[in-house]
Amino acid sequence: MAEVNVLEAIRETLDEALSEDDRVFIIGEDVEAGGVFRATDGLAKRHPGRVKDSPLAESSIIGISIGAAHYGMRPIAEIQFADFIHAGFDQLCSEASRWSYRTKGEQYLPMVVRTPWGGGVHGGQHHSQSIEAYYTHMPGIKVVAPSFPADYRSLLKASIADPNPVLFLEHKRTYRLVKQDVANAPAETSIGRARITRRGADLTMFAYGLMLHECLAASEELAGEGIECTVVDLLSLQPLDVETVLEAARMTGKVLVVHEDTLTGGFGGEIAALIAEHAFEYLDAPIRRLAAPDIPAMPYHHAMEAFFMPDKQKIAAAARDLAAY
Amino acid sequence: MAEVNVLEAIRETLDEALSEDDRVFIIGEDVEAGGVFRATDGLAKRHPGRVKDSPLAESSIIGISIGAAHYGMRPIAEIQFADFIHAGFDQLCSEASRWSYRTKGEQYLPMVVRTPWGGGVHGGQHHSQSIEAYYTHMPGIKVVAPSFPADYRSLLKASIADPNPVLFLEHKRTYRLVKQDVANAPAETSIGRARITRRGADLTMFAYGLMLHECLAASEELAGEGIECTVVDLLSLQPLDVETVLEAARMTGKVLVVHEDTLTGGFGGEIAALIAEHAFEYLDAPIRRLAAPDIPAMPYHHAMEAFFMPDKQKIAAAARDLAAY
Amino acid sequence: MGGYVGRRPARHAFDLRGRVSAMTTEERRQLSDAPVPNYHLSERQLERMYYYMRLSRSLNERMMALQRQGRAAFVIAGAGQEAAQVGAAMALRPGVDWLAPYYRDLGMNIVLGMTAREAMLNELAKADDPNSFGRQMPAHWGSVSRKIVTQSSVVATQLLHATGIALGAKMRNDPIVVLTCCGEGSTSRGDFHEALNFAAIHKLPVIFYVQNNGYAISEPTVKEMPVEHVADRGQAYGIRGQVVDGMDVVAVYQTLRPAVELTRRGNGPFLIEAKCYRLWAHSSDDDDTRYRPRKELEEWALKDPVVVFRQRLLEDGMFAEEELAEIDELVTQEVRDAVEWAQQMPDPKPEDALGYVYREVQ
Amino acid sequence: MGGYVGRRPARHAFDLRGRVSAMTTEERRQLSDAPVPNYHLSERQLERMYYYMRLSRSLNERMMALQRQGRAAFVIAGAGQEAAQVGAAMALRPGVDWLAPYYRDLGMNIVLGMTAREAMLNELAKADDPNSFGRQMPAHWGSVSRKIVTQSSVVATQLLHATGIALGAKMRNDPIVVLTCCGEGSTSRGDFHEALNFAAIHKLPVIFYVQNNGYAISEPTVKEMPVEHVADRGQAYGIRGQVVDGMDVVAVYQTLRPAVELTRRGNGPFLIEAKCYRLWAHSSDDDDTRYRPRKELEEWALKDPVVVFRQRLLEDGMFAEEELAEIDELVTQEVRDAVEWAQQMPDPKPEDALGYVYREVQ
Ligand SMILES: Cc1ncc(C[n+]2csc(CCOP(=O)(O)OP(=O)(O)O)c2C)c(N)n1
C-alpha cells in the first residue's frame, strides 16, 4: 500500500530531487535537524553538505537562493512559517520576480521557496497566515498550493524543474492529516492546471489547500440533501488555469469561491472578477465569496480560531443559500 | 486665487500639521534637504529638529515610526518611492497592521506612511510601481489614494489625525500636473468616503490616482459621442466606501474598473467581486477591468511605458465596447 | 525600586512584602536597603531577586505541565534565563522606563509587576489576559501601564520599536531608558542592524540586551554568527558591547544598573550580551534530543541560575535555608492559586475574534 | 588579464590594442608586461587603466549632455569613482570572476568588456541594449557572458545575490571570486548585514566593495553610520575591513589584487572601502546645490581621479603628453562614434513590453 501523507510526499520528493540532481540543495532555518515540521528529516545525513542551515534571516534566505540559482544551482529555500516570509518580500518582489523579465530571459532563476501556510493548528497570528494573495499579484513568481499528497509530489517535482521562482505553499494543517494512496492517485498534474475534483450540476466551488478538503466534505453532506456540487481544486494559483475556472463556472452558473485568507483583497476577488467578466452570461446568481473576516490572521484561542476559519458547516450553509437562489 | 498643485497641497498640509501639533515629525531619506520630489522643501528650517533624515533603510523608517507612534508621537514617514517600501513590508504587515488588534485597542499607532507611487515619469521598474493591492489586503492598515489637491489636503490632515497607521499614496505623475482652485473645491472628505465625480446613465467607471483623471478625460470625450459616464473617485481604498461603490454600479448596470496596477490580483478584482456579489441583479453587462498587463511594472522606454499604462484612449475604447454591449 | 506594592494588583494572594515584615522578629533579618558587601545589593533586593526568579521558573514548570496534560496548547519558556531577565529588569525604573521584550521574558514581566494570575491568564489564552486577550499565542507580552510594548512572533522587529520609542523620548527630553531584548539568533536579522545603526547615529537611550542561550531552535550560535560574542557586533556601530555572565543574577544587575543610568544621561545605546543557556527545548512543540547533546545539557544544568543563586545566598549566609524554603513554598502556593483561579476564568467567545482591527477615530 | 581583445566585440571601431602596437616605433615605448617600480603594474596595465577611466568619464559626460538636450531621459554616473571602479575591476579575472555591481559602476563594466556603443545603447534604452533591452532605467547592468549580475534599483539587494553565487561556487569547488559593490549609504540596509553575516559564517569567496563617495543623495556619511569607516562595519563579522584611497587607481588595484586572490584561495570574504567622492549631483534629476557646499566640491575637484592619474603618469615619466593626448582623442572619437551609432539604432516597440515574464519551461 502506498498511502502517504502530505509531509511524507514532500520529504520523499525532496529526497529524490537531491539524489537526481546535484545542483539541488536545501537552505533554511533548522533544516539540518529536520525542520520544525520534519519535512527535511534525515535529508542532511543522506545528502551531506546539501541541506544547509541558514542564520535566522529571511531576506538572506531568499536573496542567497537567488544568487545560487543565478549561478546555476537549484536551491530549495524553506521559510519556516509563511508568516515569516514578509521580510523577504522585497527580494521576491523587486528581484526574483523580475530577473527574467528585465533580462529578456537571459538570466533566470530556477528556485523554489517552500513554506507552510494556513491555520487550524493554534498558531495564532504569526503561525497561521495565508500569503497567496500577495504573491499571485507578483508577475514573475509562480504560486502553487496543492491539497492532496500526490499533487504535492508532482507539483513539487515540477517546481524544482521549473526555470522560474516558484512559491510552493504547504498547508500545515494537512501535513499529517491528509493521506492518499499515491499509486492510485490521479495522473500527475503540471503547474498551471486546475482539476475538477467533483462534478455536480447545482453550483461550483473553487478552493485550494485545506479549504478544498472542507469543500469536498461539505459537498458530500450537500449531496445527501440533493444539492450537487462541482468542486475545483485550483492547485496552481499563478499561473491560474483560467479556462478550467471559466468552464466550471459556466457548467453550473452558480459560483462559490472559498478561501481561508481574509476576504478583502484576497485571491477570491480575482476568481470572482474573472468569472464576472468572462462567464457573465452564464451566471444565474451573485458570485459568492466565503472567506475569513477582515481581521489580522488569526486569533490564537481555539474558539476565535474556529470563528475565523471557514469550514465544512459554513461552506455548506453558503452553498445552500446559493443553491436556493 | 488659491490654485495649488498636488505637491503644494501636501507641503502646506505637512507644514500646518508640524505647526499645530508638536508631536508631529517627519522621517525619511533626504527629507531635510526637501526630499527628491521637494514635498518637504523648507520644512526642516521652519521646524528645527522635527524633519529627520533617516539612514537608507526602509524597514527602520517604518519600525522606528511604529515605536515613536507607540510612545506618543505622530510620525509621518516618507518612503522615497513606493517601490522601496517592500523592505518595510514585514514591519507594516506583522507589526503596524496588528498593533491595535492584538491589544484590543489598548496600544495603537497614530502614524502615516507617505509615498509617491505610479508611473508615467520614465521611472522604469523601480520608480513607477502601484502598491495598493498589497496593503488593501492588510486589515489594520488604512490606504488612501487621492486624485485632486483639495482631497490630498483634507485626507492628509485626516490621516495625520487618525489613530491608525495610514498608507498615504501620492501619485507622482500628478504632483505638478494636477492643479485645483482649493478655495472652490468640493467639501472636505474623510477617510472611507468615495465621491461620485461625474454622473451619467450609460456606465460607471471606478478609479483613483492618475487613472481618475484619465477616466474623466475619457468621459469628456465619450460625452461628445453620446455616451454618458458616471465616474467614481474611490479616494480611500481601505476602508472602502462599499455603499457608494454599489450604488454607483447599480445606477448604470455597467461597470468599468480602471487601475494602473497590473491586472491579476489587483485592487480592481475586489471592486469587481463586491459588485458581482452585491449588485448582481442590477448588472446589464460583464464587469470589465482595464489594468496594466501582467508584467513587472513598468518598462523604462517611453514606448513600452505607454503600452503598459492605461490611458484616456484605452479607457474610452473599453467604455465604448461596454456601452455597446 | 519604588512602587513595589503599588504595582502588585490587590487581587494578588501572596504579598512578599507582607511576608518579609512578618518575618522580622530576629534583629539580623530586618531586611536592609543598604548594600551588602560583595553584592552591592541590599538584602531586600536579594530576596526579591530570588523570589522573582523562583516564581518565573515555577510558573514555566507549571505551564509545561498543563501543556502536557492537554490543558494548554503551547508553552515557550525562559528556563535558564531567569538570572539574565530578573537582574536586568531590576535595573529599570518601573513605570518610567520602557521594555520591548521577547517571548522568553516572563521574568522581566514579573519584575515589572505581572502577577502569577496574569501569567496564567496569558498561558491559557483567557478572555482577560491583559497582554492580548487570547488573540496571540502565550508569551507575547504587552501592557500599557507597565510600559511593555506589544510584540509579534517575528523576531527582532521589536529592536526597531524600542529605537523609535527612544527617539520619541529624546525629542521630548523625557529621561527614560528603553530596554529591548532578543535571542542571539535574532541578531542575524536585518532589523537588528538597522536598529543599532539608527540608535547609535542618534545616541538614543536604548539598551539592546541579547540573551545568548546558545541555540536558535536547533541551531547553535556558530551557525548564526561568525564572531565569538554577540557583543562584538556592537563595533560596527561604535556601540559599547559588554558581555555578562547571564547565569549570575548579581553580575547581570551590576552590569545593567550603570548602563541604564549612563544611557539615561544621554551616553547613547549599549549592546549587552548575557551568556546563558536554554535549559529546556525551544518550546513545547520542540524535541531537542534531535540536535542537542545530553551531556552538554547536563553540564549546563549544574549552572541552573535559580539553583546556583539559592546556593550562593545560603553559602554566603545571606539567608537561612528555612527562609528560602519559605519563599519556595510561597511561590508554590502562588502558582497553585494562579492556575486554579485562571482555569475558572472565562474563555474568549468566538465573536471576540472581531473588533479593534482599527482603533476608533476619536 | 587575458582575453583582452577577445572581450571587445568586433563591431568596436577603435581598438586600443591595435593602437598600442602601432605606436611601438620607439624602443622605450614598447609597452611591457613587467611591473614598473613604484606601481607594481606593467606599462600595458597602466595604459589600460587610463584608457578605461577616461572612457568611463567621457561616456558619462556625453550622456549628461544628451540628457540636457532632451535626448536621454535620465543619467546616473560614476564621475569621481573611476579610479575606484577601474582599479578594482582590473583585479578580477574577466570571464571567470563574477560581478554584482551597482548603478554607478560603468567603469567596471568597461573593464569587463562593455563597449562605448553598448553603454550608449543602454543610456538611450535602445532595443538592443544588452543589459535590459530598454526595460530598465540606464545603469542597471547585466551580462551573462561577462558574468555581470542583473540588478534592480533597490540598493544593497545585490550583496545577497553575490553571497548566493559565492555559496554556489563553493559548493561546486569552483575557484571564482565574486565582487559586489554598493555605496556607503546602502550599508545601512538590513541586506548588507545579512549578506556579510552569511558570507563570513560560510567563508565564501566574495568581496564586498563599498564605494564611499561621501553622500547618499543629499545625506552625508555621518547620517548613515555612526563609525568613521565603512570598513569598521566588518568587525561585527570578523571580516577584514580595509580602507583604500579610492581616488588613486593604483592603490585600489594594489589593494584589490591580493584580496581577490586570497579570497579565491578560500580565506573568506573581505570588506573593502574605497574613499572617493561623487563629483556630480546624484543623478540628472538631482540638484546638489541644495545640500552640498560648493567649496567642498571645489576642493575635491582638485583630486579628480582621472586628472590626477593623468598628471601622475606624466610626472613620473611613464607616458608623454602626446601619448596620453592620443588616448584622449581616441576616446573622444570612440564616444562620438558610439553616440552617433546608438542614436540610429531601433527603439523598442511598444509591444516589446510583453514577454519573458517567465522563462519558458524547457
Ligand atoms: C523572523 C522569524 N523567523 C523565524 C521565526 C521562528 N523562530 C521562532 S524562535 C526562533 C529562534 C530564535 O532564536 P534566538 O533568537 O536565539 O532566541 P531563543 O529562542 O534562543 O531565545 C525561530 C527561528 C520567527 N519567530 N521569526
Ligand SMILES: Cc1ncc(C[n+]2csc(CCOP(=O)(O)OP(=O)(O)O)c2C)c(N)n1
Ligand atoms: C532601498 C532603496 N531605497 C531608496 C532608494 C533611492 N536611492 C537611490 S540611490 C540612493 C542613495 C544611495 O547612496 P549610496 O549607497 O551612498 O550610493 P551612491 O549613490 O552615493 O553611490 C537612494 C536613497 C533606492 N534606490 N533603494
Ligand SMILES: [Mg+2]
Ligand atoms: Mg538563542
Ligand SMILES: [Mg+2]
Ligand atoms: Mg554614497
